[in-house]
Amino acid sequence: GAGVSQSPSNKVTEKGKDVELRCDPISGHTALYWYRQSLGQGLEFLIYFQGNSAPDKSGLPSDRFSAERTGGSVSTLTIQRTQQEDSAVYLCASSLRSRTDYGYTFGSGTRLTVV
Amino acid sequence: DAKTTQPNSMESNEEEPVHLPCNHSTISGTDYIHWYRQLPSQGPEYVIHGLTSNVNNRMASLAIAEDRKSSTLILHRATLRDAAVYYCILRGLTDSWGKLQFGAGTQVVVTP
Numbered sequence: 716g717a718g719v720s721q722s723p724s725n726k727v728t729e730k731g732k733d734v735e736l737r738c739d740p741i742s743g744h745t746a747l748y749w750y751r752q753s754l755g756q757g758l759e760f761l762i763y764f765q766g767n768s769a770p771d772k773s774g775l776p777s778d779r780f781s782a783e784r785t786g787g788s789v790s791t792l793t794i795q796r797t798q799q800e801d802s803a804v805y806l807c808a809s810s811l812r813s814r815t816d817y818g819y820t821f822g823s824g825t826r827l828t829v830v
Numbered sequence: 831d832a833k834t835t836q837p838n839s840m841e842s843n844e845e846e847p848v849h850l851p852c853n854h855s856t857i858s859g860t861d862y863i864h865w866y867r868q869l870p871s872q873g874p875e876y877v878i879h880g881l882t883s884n885v886n887n888r889m890a891s892l893a894i895a896e897d898r899k900s901s902t903l904i905l906h907r908a909t910l911r912d913a914a915v916y917y918c919i920l921r922g923l924t925d926s927w928g929k930l931q932f933g934a935g936t937q938v939v940v941t942p
Contacts, residue, residue: 719873748930758874758932771929806873818864819930821873 717741719822721807727828728797736792736825740809747790748810748819749782751803758806764790797829834918839937848905850936852918855899861922863894864930865903867914874917874932877903905938913940 720739749761760774808819865877915935
């Protein structure tokens with residue numbers, strides 16, 4: 716597609732439920748990133764995929780968070796046993812390469828609300 | 831990542847230029863200077879990046895100091911649509927190439 720697509724755009728879930736957030740990167744982009752942004756806060760790095768390399772999971776806040784990227788394209792971020800502090804906008808970005816001279820393209824995000 | 835320092839906010843009148851400063855006194859020789867902006871309720875948007883020379887594109891210009899310890903993003907004629915948070919970020923070979931580290935950025939307010 717023309718841009719990075721994320722679904723759903725909004726998700727309300729009950730505390731303790733699992734949620735899955737989906738990201739479709741730009742076709743041909745080998746690097747994919749997940750960030751989250753809590754209300755009024757900056758962007759927090761979560762995880763990064765580059766081609767077939769092992770992902771950089773150093774930003775995942777707890778073992779309730781996991782992500783996978785199938786076939787080098789679509790990625791799914793899963794949050795198990797959601798907590799209220801997980802409420803945030805989850806942003807996905809892709810880049811043609813992970814080199815320092817390439818820019819990212821971000822999706823519009825998934826707004827997650829845990830009630 | 832090397833750190834950057836930006837003012838918290840700046841105001842501009844519509845159709846006037848906006849100069850957004852960024853200090854990065856600890857920049858290394860291989861660090862690229864990237865700028866992103868985030869409009870309300872949207873994901874960040876790439877604006878421009880450079881290494882040593884000044885750069886121009888359809889959105890903005892990037893002026894990089896000769897010693898590279900600072901840079902300025904220039905919006906030539908601000909419009910109401912340019913109201914956003916602008917982030918100045920360094921990306922270098924010594925960093926994990928995956929991560930863009932976002933700071934607090936500069937909130938730009940454009941008044942008609």
